[in-house]
């Protein structure tokens with residue numbers, strides 16, 4: 522499996538508009554192209570002064586001008602004060618700002634400074650946040666809103682991000698209909714398609730197609746060819762067990778696919794293939810099995826390809842006892858409860874609504890037959 526999927530790990534970079542970079546991974550170290558702040562400015566609404574003229578307080582000074590944020594460069598006249606708003610450029614020659622709260626004004630254009638400011642008081646120096654050419658964000662950063670803020674502040678409109686692995690999903694089974702369809706007996710909504718697509722997208726992939734095929738071999742083969750024309754990896758669901766209508770097995774078996782029974786539950790029936798040089802993972806159809814298969818076999822590789830950090834397993838004490846089928850590694854659905862974890866009742870691989878209440882999988886080793894409250898279990902966050 523690792524060799525089959527290893528081409529996904531070789532990735533390039535692409536420039537994207539800043540807002541599209543949210544959740545993407547920076548492909549390069551980025552340096553600040555400008556100083557932040559780009560000019561010396563006031564941190565407060567107040568009065569810009571030169572501290573040489575305000576060594577004792579109170580002292581009364583003539584107010585020479587009023588500066589708003591957005592005004593340009595001005596020159597300070599020693600012994601005067603300039604009314605200044607937060608973010609306005611400090612007049613050249615002033616070296617402190619006295620907040621309005623520490624002043625008293627009269628009607629004659631004078632301000633009395635009540636407390637002598639220290640040099641630099643309430644002044645935001647040029648480059649005090651970051652200097653031009655200094656490291657801003659390293660390659661590998663998963664871009665969040667705070668990163669967008671810094672990138673926008675230095676004026677970047679596009680950033681280089683790692684390309685996302687392109688994923689196609691095909692659900693198989695003649696019983697499947699899309700959401701919104703009227704269900705007749707025997708028919709069910711395709712949930713694996715949306716589930717696998719969502720899982721892939723949530724783990725850094727670009728989903729290029731989500732398709733459905735009945736049990737007709739020609740139709741499935743055509744949909745597979747379409748999927749491999751655009752995707753770097755294809756996930757199928759269904760059609761891999763021991764029934765009469767196993768379209769995935771029927772089409773891919775003769776093409777050299779390998780179908781195995783993995784000693785795990787759910788997710789036992791698994792297959793791998795290469796179609797048109799594109800790796801294909803064939804997951805079992807039961808909805809919980811398909812999702813667990815994704816978590817175990819696909820998520821680590823997709824995250825690594827996308828440059829996202831690996832999901833760290835946790836070790837948590839069980840809040841309740843549980844029994845486990847020996848001989849198979851079990852992935853039970855669970856929910857964190859404070860510091861511990863609770864197993865969600867019901868082992869059936871069709872229990873997808875119950876799975877929606879889980880936030881972890883409990884990874885129970887094959888040789889375990891039961892666990893008591895307080896025993897530590899390995900937990901995979903979903």
Ligand SMILES: Nc1nc2c(c(=O)[nH]1)N[C@H]1C(S)=C(S)[C@@H](COP(=O)(O)OP(=O)(O)OC[C@H]3O[C@@H](n4cnc5c(N)ncnc54)[C@H](O)[C@@H]3O)O[C@H]1N2
Nearest residue numbers: 692694711712713714759760761762763805806807808810
């Ligand atoms: N005789 C045996 N029967 C089964 C075995 C076995 O070892 N011997 N294994 C069981 C296990 S475990 C699994 S898992 C399933 C896997 O079967 P398939 O991969 O062939 O899947 P299907 O038969 O197509 O479907 C199984 C089940 O899941 C529903 N399903 C399928 N696709 C979707 C979808 N896209 N969205 C929602 N639900 C889906 C389908 O209707 C079936 O109920 O085989 C067991 N049988």
Ligand code: MOO
Nearest residue numbers: 787788789810870
């Ligand atoms: O292995 Mo099946 O995947 O248990 O339901």
